[in-house]
Amino acid sequence: MTGAAPLLVVGDALLDHDLCGTAERLAPDAPVPVVGGVRRTTRPGGAALAAWLAAADGRDVTLVTALGDDPASGRLRELLGDRVRVVGLPLRGTLSSKTRVLAGGRPMLRLDDGEGRAGDATEEARRAVAGAGALLVADYGRGSADVLREVLAEAAGRAPVVWDPHPRGATPVPGARMVTPSATEARAFAAGFGAGEEGADPAGLRGAARDADTLVGAWRAACVVVTLGGHGALLSHGGTPLMVPSPVTADGDACGAGDRFAATAAGALADGELTETAVRAAVHAATRFVAEGGVRSLGTGPERAAEPAGGPTGEALRTAARVRAAGGTVVAAGGCFDLLHAGHVALLQAARRSGDCLIVCVNSDASVRRRKGDGRPLVGVADRIRVLRALECVDEVAVFDEDTPERLLGELRPHIWAKGGDYARTPLPEAPLVAGWGGQVVLFPYLDGRSTTGIAARAALKG
The missing domain is CATH 3.40.50.620 (HUPs)
Known part of the structure; x- marks a missing residue:
């Protein structure tokens, strides 16, 4: 992508591991599968994955996140390499990481480790947010967005801010250009504002539209986009929503698809695209991401084979x-x-x-x-x-x-x-x-x- 606008990503970085193998028998001492032929891969996670994906689109990306001196933080810095500029916040504790165990491509178990949280904001981080032309906030509830909330609220008044919320995170700052919860997240967030269930809704569209409408008002966002997995996304400015369907059905590992969606949408808005255009681009990118193998197609580090020309x-x-x-x-x-x-x-x-x-x-x-x-x-x-x-x-x-x-x-x-x-x-x-x-x-x-x-x-x- 040539002429792509720079993007600032703010949020909680994670370190992700996959243990991929096959399960063909049960253990003799317990009724649990034995996963053999294991191959281990490591990649950026959370806000770091969103930043990595935005950089893969050819953007100049800066990531503001909490990192420490622990081994997981060091490994994440190695993975990001010179692809993403990192503005560090102090980390209290060790960097959070998650390990998935997969057999035949299907997740069987997840192990979480590390509960580090961001310390106080730094002056360098505040300057980065204040000077950004477009921002993506990936709030995983570990404090990186919280300590910068005041300056993020100011940024939302002058620049496009895409907020990717998660259940453990805070509410988006008022004035966000776009908020991108999944359907499950939107339901939980809307329930917190008193929105209730109303009868059967087999396709999930009526409920997603009602939740989006509630959240536009409650969060004072310009729009809310509810992602619907393989069905696409529902865009609401309040009132009648716009359905953006997936171009094809993509069966596969959906891990990271939300980060791919948010990174693409934020990049499109940074380039000056209309909201509807940004959502269509994001749906297409997320669908293609899943079809191409999702996070397992990203490689394990900066030491990659030479890539084709641009x-x-x-x-x-x-x-x-x-x-x-x-x-x-x-x-x-x-x-x-x-x-x-x-x-x-x-x-x-x-x-x-x-x-x-x-x-x-x-x-x-x-x-x-x-x-x-x-x-x-x-x-x-x-x-x-x-x-x-x-x-x-x-x-x-x-x-x-x-x-x-x-x-x-x-x-x-x-x-x-x-x-x-x-x-x-x-x-x-x-x-x-x-x-x-x-x-x-x-x-x-x-x-x-x-x-x-x-x-x-x-x-x-x-x-």
Whole structure:
């Protein structure tokens, strides 16, 4: 992401561990599963995870949090490395950490350790908050937001503040631009203000809307966004809410999805986007995060393999690598996509449903011109990328300059290469290449009568 605005994250950092293995038998001395073949991973948690994710979006991120001299605090500093600038608050006690035990990808047990809390605010921390252009507060109830509450309240009067609340944390400061509780959290918070249950609500939408409406007034927030897991999110400014559905169903480990949502929403508001646009971007990012393996796809520290170059193609390669590493299915589709029409959209929607991410390979302007003639493309590649990325079924876009996408496919190595049904009797030169790494070319139904050439010709006649 180029030109991304800086973001200040304030809140309680944690250190998270996962012990991942398999459980195929019970212990002989007690009816409990035996988890074997264990692999241990460590990553930032809490506010530190939100800051890490925002930095992964290409932002300049500063994290204000309580850290000490204990081993867990030292390990967290190592993990953040130079990716996130840290402004430390004094920590009383040891840094909180949590350890999940997973078997077959499913959590079985969680162990919590360390109950450290933030001490007094420092002058450096106050200056960081006072000078921030946009803020994300991740309040896990360990005091980092509490000791800065006065200056955070002042910041909410001049800059966008996204507040990600948690059951043990305090209420958001008045004037927060957006507050992002989960449905369970919103229910508990609203109950504290006297909002009661009213009959059956199988989908959960009526209750979430009522809770959001209550909390907008009680918290004096500009809006409350209730996250609904795989269903998306409900945005309320008070009154009739806006439902933002997930683009696809993503089954997987949802740990960290709330942090991904809040970091994306805060970043979008920092960039000057409208609230509705920020929520749509956050729903899309959280869905993709879960589909790509969630927190288990993040790696264990700063010593990471060299990443692909930046830009849209680099992002696409990173996404493909993460999905493969998490055991997911990478789907790719290609074309010029000049004047995006209903046939294109139907193909892309069907392709996305067949896997865990969809990467669209787009011909560059020079490539389109060689294939279609001097009058094409009608729409430049930058605008074609922007339109494609606006589709909820599209995860990333990559650009190739050759006449055919073989080189790019060799880098992406998708499991599925999606083509329209109009290619059913056409030899595909890339088919042997895709088969070479065990991939499969798949044809999807084509909407007859839709083509860019035909649309352009009809437009010319009417003109």
